Structure formats: C-alpha cells, structure tokens
Amino acid sequence: MSDIANxxxxxxxxxxxxxxxxxxNDRPIKNNxxxxxxxxxxxxxxxxxxxxxxxxxxSYPYWDEKLHVELPAGSRYIIAEVRRRSSSAGxxxxxxxxxxxxxxxxxxxxxxxxxxxxxxxxxxxxxxNGIINISVRVITSSCKGASxxxxxSPPSVLEFKTPVDREKNGGTVTGVPVCWKRRYExxxxxxxxxxxxx
Numbered sequence: 001m002s003d004i005a006n007x008x009x010x011x012x013x014x015x016x017x018x019x020x021x022x023x024x025n026d027r028p029i030k031n032n033x034x035x036x037x038x039x040x041x042x043x044x045x046x047x048x049x050x051x052x053x054x055x056x057x058x059s060y061p062y063w064d065e066k067l068h069v070e071l072p073a074g075s076r077y078i079i080a081e082v083r084r085r086s087s088s089a090g091x092x093x094x095x096x097x098x099x100x101x102x103x104x105x106x107x108x109x110x111x112x113x114x115x116x117x118x119x120x121x122x123x124x125x126x127x128x129n130g131i132i133n134i135s136v137r138v139i140t141s142s143c144k145g146a147s148x149x150x151x152x153s154p155p156s157v158l159e160f161k162t163p164v165d166r167e168k169n170g171g172t173v174t175g176v177p178v179c180w181k182r183r184y185e186x187x188x189x190x191x192x193x194x195x196x197x198x
Contacts, residue, residue, distance in 0.1 A: 028059035095121025
C-alpha cells in the first residue's frame with residue numbers, strides 16, 4: 001500500500017476514544033489531558049480540532065469525542081498530539097503519534113469505513129509515553145447527506161488494525177498499535193461496546 005494514498009481533498013471524522021498510561025517526566029498525569037488532531041500538509045494550511053480536557057481520567061483519560069479535520073490532497077499523515085492543560089504552566093506536551101493516511105485510505109474497504117486504531121505515543125525526546133485509541137472515517141459527500149438514513153449494522157466485534165512501526169519523524173515516531181485484544185478488553189472495561197461510537 002502506498003504511503004501517499006491521498007490524491008484529493010477529504011474530510012475526516014476522527015473519534016478520540018481514550019488514552020493509556022500518560023506521563024510527564026515519568027510520572028502519571030493527574031488530569032486535564034486533551035488531544036489535538038491536524039493534517040501534515042506542505043501544500044496548504046492545515047485545519048485542526050481538539051477535544052475538551054478530561055478532568056477526571058488522570059493518566060487513563062476517556063474522551064469519546066468526535067473531531068473533524070480537513071485532509072488536503074498529498075497529505076501523508078495526520079498528527080495526534082496529547083497535551084495536559086495547566087493554569088500555572090500552560091499546555092505541556094505528553095506525546096505525539098504520526099498516523100499514516102494509508103492506514104485508513106487506499107485499501108479495499110469502502111471510503112466511509114470506520115477504522116479503529118491504537119498507537120503508541122512518543123514524547124519530545126522520542127521515548128514511548130502511553131497509548132492513544134482512536135477511530136477514523138473519511139466523510140464522503142454521500143455520508144454528509146445521509147444522516148437521516150439508517151446505518152447498516154457493522155460487525156459486532158471491535159477490530160483494531162495493526163500498522164507497523166515506521167521512520168522517525170520530527171522527534172516522534174509513527175505509532176505501533178499494541179495488542180488489539182488488550183485494547184479491546186480495556187475499551188470494554190470503559191463501557192465502549194462494539195461499533196457503538198459510530
């Protein structure tokens with residue numbers, strides 16, 4: 001599968017589900033973690049969207065929040081940055097995942113298919129620093145006008161794709177999804193059932 005699968009502008013729906021084992025200076029964070037998602041584009045300004053800070057999840061935050069990002073043609077990555085908001089110290093980076101567009105565009109699934117993905121985060125030093133669980137769907141023109149139509153029931157089992165670890169880029173590394181079974185069990189414990197996030 002080509003790394004450059006994005007040949008025209010697209011809109012993405014990125015659901016930030018949860019994070020795991022988030023730390024700053026090797027200490028579990030206490031609260032107020034949030035996520036910003038944007039496209040990596042050299043051709044045009046990139047839009048971005050952010051979750052609200054999770055005030056109660058500590059180092060295992062749970063957002064279940066849909067974000068919308070424009071993906072310009074030629075973009076190779078979307079970038080998910082996890083930060084902790086502090087009134088005294090400002091927003092501090094926890095970790096970053098660089099997610100290849102080809103992980104969810106250009107395969108044999110329908111363009112509006114809901115992809116569940118888990119990635120390891122890397123801190124500013126490039127060290128592993130927790131996990132982020134997300135889903136991604138390309139919003140097609142037919143989807144935008146189909147909100148009133150019933151959604152066909154997808155499989156009942158939550159599936160995580162497993163893209164491999166890739167090159168170092170800007171001090172961070174494209175994430176490695178952890179074992180999908182462990183992620184599934186963790187999400188079930190949080191009350192996420194199958195494709196209920198659609």
